[in-house]
Amino acid sequence: MKVAVPPLYKDMHNYISADLIVVSDWVGTLAFALSGALLGVRKQFDLFGILFLSFVVAVTGGVMRDVLIGALPPAAVTNTHYFMLSVGAGLLTFFWYPRIVSLQKQILLCDMIGLALFSVIGTQKALEYGINPLMAAILGMLTGIGGGMARDVLAREIPFVLRADLYAIAALAAGGIVSVGHVIGLEPQLPMLSGAGLCIFLRLMAIYRGWRAPVPRWEDK
Amino acid sequence: MKVAVPPLYKDMHNYISADLIVVSDWVGTLAFALSGALLGVRKQFDLFGILFLSFVVAVTGGVMRDVLIGALPPAAVTNTHYFMLSVGAGLLTFFWYPRIVSLQKQILLCDMIGLALFSVIGTQKALEYGINPLMAAILGMLTGIGGGMARDVLAREIPFVLRADLYAIAALAAGGIVSVGHVIGLEPQLPMLSGAGLCIFLRLMAIYRGWRAPVPRWEDK
Amino acid sequence: MKVAVPPLYKDMHNYISADLIVVSDWVGTLAFALSGALLGVRKQFDLFGILFLSFVVAVTGGVMRDVLIGALPPAAVTNTHYFMLSVGAGLLTFFWYPRIVSLQKQILLCDMIGLALFSVIGTQKALEYGINPLMAAILGMLTGIGGGMARDVLAREIPFVLRADLYAIAALAAGGIVSVGHVIGLEPQLPMLSGAGLCIFLRLMAIYRGWRAPVPRWEDK
Numbered sequence: 001m002k003v004a005v006p007p008l009y010k011d012m013h014n015y016i017s018a019d020l021i022v023v024s025d026w027v028g029t030l031a032f033a034l035s036g037a038l039l040g041v042r043k044q045f046d047l048f049g050i051l052f053l054s055f056v057v058a059v060t061g062g063v064m065r066d067v068l069i070g071a072l073p074p075a076a077v078t079n080t081h082y083f084m085l086s087v088g089a090g091l092l093t094f095f096w097y098p099r100i101v102s103l104q105k106q107i108l109l110c111d112m113i114g115l116a117l118f119s120v121i122g123t124q125k126a127l128e129y130g131i132n133p134l135m136a137a138i139l140g141m142l143t144g145i146g147g148g149m150a151r152d153v154l155a156r157e158i159p160f161v162l163r164a165d166l167y168a169i170a171a172l173a174a175g176g177i178v179s180v181g182h183v184i185g186l187e188p189q190l191p192m193l194s195g196a197g198l199c200i201f202l203r204l205m206a207i208y209r210g211w212r213a214p215v216p217r218w219e220d221k
Numbered sequence: 222m223k224v225a226v227p228p229l230y231k232d233m234h235n236y237i238s239a240d241l242i243v244v245s246d247w248v249g250t251l252a253f254a255l256s257g258a259l260l261g262v263r264k265q266f267d268l269f270g271i272l273f274l275s276f277v278v279a280v281t282g283g284v285m286r287d288v289l290i291g292a293l294p295p296a297a298v299t300n301t302h303y304f305m306l307s308v309g310a311g312l313l314t315f316f317w318y319p320r321i322v323s324l325q326k327q328i329l330l331c332d333m334i335g336l337a338l339f340s341v342i343g344t345q346k347a348l349e350y351g352i353n354p355l356m357a358a359i360l361g362m363l364t365g366i367g368g369g370m371a372r373d374v375l376a377r378e379i380p381f382v383l384r385a386d387l388y389a390i391a392a393l394a395a396g397g398i399v400s401v402g403h404v405i406g407l408e409p410q411l412p413m414l415s416g417a418g419l420c421i422f423l424r425l426m427a428i429y430r431g432w433r434a435p436v437p438r439w440e441d442k
Numbered sequence: 443m444k445v446a447v448p449p450l451y452k453d454m455h456n457y458i459s460a461d462l463i464v465v466s467d468w469v470g471t472l473a474f475a476l477s478g479a480l481l482g483v484r485k486q487f488d489l490f491g492i493l494f495l496s497f498v499v500a501v502t503g504g505v506m507r508d509v510l511i512g513a514l515p516p517a518a519v520t521n522t523h524y525f526m527l528s529v530g531a532g533l534l535t536f537f538w539y540p541r542i543v544s545l546q547k548q549i550l551l552c553d554m555i556g557l558a559l560f561s562v563i564g565t566q567k568a569l570e571y572g573i574n575p576l577m578a579a580i581l582g583m584l585t586g587i588g589g590g591m592a593r594d595v596l597a598r599e600i601p602f603v604l605r606a607d608l609y610a611i612a613a614l615a616a617g618g619i620v621s622v623g624h625v626i627g628l629e630p631q632l633p634m635l636s637g638a639g640l641c642i643f644l645r646l647m648a649i650y651r652g653w654r655a656p657v658p659r660w661e662d663k
Contacts, residue, residue: 046655048611055580063510068284070293072512077577097660135298138276153374153595169269213267218318289505291514356519359497374595390490434488439539 021121028114029082032147033058033089034100034107039155040090041097047090053151054090058082061146065122065139069129108207115167116174116199119144120192123175133179140175141168144199166206169213174199242342249335250303253368254279254310255321255328260376261311262318268311274372275311279303282367286343286360290350329428336388337395337420340365341413344396354400361396362389365420387427390434395420463563470556471524474589475500475531476542476549481597482532483539489532495593496532500524503588507564507581511571550649557609558616558641561586562634565617575621582617583610586641608648611655616641 036057040050059076066074076082093100100107122143126136145168174195181191205211257278261271280297287295297303314321321328343364347357366389395416402412426432478499482492501518508516518524535542542549564585568578587610616637623633647653 041658041660044657046657048608048614048655050658052610067288067509068294068298072293072514073510073571073573077510077573077581080574080576083576083580094656094658097658129294131294131298132301134301134304138304139298149375154591156377156598166269168273172269213269214315215265215267216262216271216315216318218262288509289515289519293514350515352515352519353522355522355525359525360519370596377598387490389494393490434490435536436486436488437483437492437536437539439483 021117024113024117025121026081026085027110028117029058029085030089031107031110031114033086034093035111035148036086036151037090037093038097038100038107039151041093043155047094050094051087051090053154054093055083055086056154057147057151058086058089059147060150061118061143061148062122064146065126065143068139068142069126069131071125071129112200112203115144115171115203116196119171119174119199120178120195123178123195124188124192127179127182133183136182137172137175137179140178141171144168144171144174166202166211166213170199170202170206173202242338245334245338246342247302247306248331249338250279250306251310252328252331252335254307255314256332256369257307257372258311258314259318259321259328260372262314264376268315271315272308272311274375275314276304276307277375278368278372279307279310280368281371282339282364282369283343285367286347286364289360289363290347290352292346292350333421333424336365336392336424337417340392340395340420341399341416344399344416345409345413348400348403354404357403358393358396358400361399362392365389365392365395387423387432387434391420391423391427394423463559466555466559467563468523468527469552470559471500471527472531473549473552473556475528476535477553477590478528478593479532479535480539480542480549481593483535485597489536492536493529493532495596496535497525497528498596499589499593500528500531501589502592503560503585504564506588507568507585510581510584511568511573513567513571554642554645557586557613557645558638561613561616561641562620562637565620565637566630566634569621569624575625578624579614579617579621582620583613586610586613586616608644608653608655612641612644612648615644 033054036053036055037050040053045053059074059082062082063074063076066072066076119140121140123136123140126139127133131139148167177195177198178188178191181188181194202211254275257274257276258271261274266274280295280303283303284295284297287293287297340361342361344357344361347360348354352360369388398416398419399409399412402409402415423432475496478495478497479492482495487495501516501524504524505516505518508514508518561582563582565578565582568581569575573581590609619637619640620630620633623630623636644653
């Protein structure tokens with residue numbers, strides 16, 4: 001099942017502008033790390049706990065994907081830039097928390113880009129490792145939302161991503177489009193761009209128009 | 222340590238009636254997924270969170286086992302029926318929650334069958350991958366209880382499986398019998414059937430007779 | 443990236459006195475398992491839950507490291523002594539809780555030794571598997587603190603290791619020294635001993651002198 005594949009980012013040269021991918025990857029990592037650091041400050045973790053939480057949010061999704069497709073060691077272990085970015089985000093938040101909080105809107109935007117990109121890249125990487133399209137889309141979603149889930153479990157909150165704002169649905173939609181593109185034989189560029197676009201659109205609608213997934217009609221038993 | 226083995230379900234043809242295995246696997250997956258979906262509705266997750274929780278409960282145990290024995294990608298990633306069953310269970314619960322709640326007794330029974338079967342299959346698979354019998358039994362138990370643990374951690378409850386109703390002990394007993402059978406050189410059928418039977422027996426005693434594992438005599442310090 | 447390496451403990455013969463390693467490994471495992479069992483009793487888990495929590499605390503760090511460097515099945519699965527020690531620690535705590543509680547100071551000392559040793563061994567093992575020195579130090583830290591994190595998540599507490607007493611920093615310092623030693627080409631003995639010493643020193647200062655990592659100056663928003 002597992003096939004040797006060249007590193008994703010190299011392949012990406014053939015898909016979409018590699019620069020765009022790299023920049024978005026950095027932006028997304030930074031946004032995820034900031035969201036971890038902000039929660040760490042709110043929960044009064046110490047400096048180290050804050051840096052750790054930043055790193056966990058930035059990499060957990062990708063690590064889960066890599067473990068599940070058998071791509072070991074995971075990209076977050078073989079590359080050091082995820083760690084560097086996370087530490088940078090954690091330090092920024094530790095020393096300039098009020099300033100970072102005032103940028104929440106911008107961070108939310110970066111988070112959106114990160115979610116979109118992580119989900120489409122995650123799906124594409126799973127497909128390249130020979131995972132079937134359905135589960136590849138789900139692994140893409142997991143790449144996008146895994147960090148947020150880990151953040152909330154460690155900080156003892158019910159994972160936000162399971163409750164609000166179309167977060168996971170947007171990630172799955174992005175992955176689904178990449179998988180459909182793969183099934184009907186398209187080159188990956190267009191599905192990846194469309195998937196990322198749909199993900200961002202859904203998140204924008206959730207935030208500014210209040211779109212929600214249906215909640216159960218039933219009272220707590 | 223890791224050896225190439227044919228897929229478990231194919232092997233099973235030589236062990237027990239393959240149909241029985243497949244049916245029990247479906248029944249167990251469904252029961253586990255329903256237990257996740259029920260908790261999701263009680264916690265007022267949205268539709269997507271409910272489907273996600275169903276899936277997590279159905280597959281986490283098996284995924285943990287496959288990661289730990291190095292059988293990557295895990296069965297839940299290479300097969301899609303676990304996902305299909307989970308989504309089905311989640312939708313049923315979302316739309317007919319009161320009806321599903323009224324079937325709690327039947328679900329409990331399915332859960333029992335799932336626990337028994339997941340534990341014996343998990344142990345047998347670990348043995349086939351060359352894991353020593355002691356740890357194979359523990360990996361079998363993990364296959365059985367992992368989903369419930371993940372469910373409770375995500376929903377921010379102390380894992381039920383660690384506190385009540387001989388749940389984990391029954392799973393370990395099932396795995397232990399399979400391992401003992403392996404050590405004394407029996408064909409797997411009889412130990413697997415006996416292990417599953419013992420697991421169901423212990424759970425029935427726990428539920429209807431109030432059998433409990435001992436709790437500490439000491440007050441909270 | 444992954445290279446075949448002989449088992450760690452065999453290699454260790456060439457590094458430091460193998461006896462010292464083995465004894466410290468047992469001491470650390472025992473201390474970690476006791477900390478899990480103590481929390482299990484406080485939370486009124488049943489006997490089985492207590493044994494399970496002991497085992498989880500003893501092995502989770504090492505298992506996470508082994509999964510992330512691709513050393514599957516993990517050492518805690520291929521060896522049974524971690525399990526035996528954990529069960530022993532759990533039984534001791536279950537039957538003689540007041541006595542074990544009265545030994546808290548000694549357990550803290552063992553925990554310190556365990557943390558130090560797990561961190562340096564974890565880092566060294568990651569280096570031997572070809573992981574870059576920066577991430578190797580982080581994987582070493584994870585080996586040391588993973589068990590405590592899992593313990594607190596399962597018992598529904600905010601992980602202590604992220605909040606107090608230089609716990610994670612001490613583990614990272616230990617790993618960092620091993621990695622630096624590796625980069626400048628030293629034999630592993632000296633860095634491993636120095637790293638372990640520094641880790642114990644930092645923990646002692648945290649406990650007896652109140653050394654702390656800085657906490658954010660900002661109020662909860």
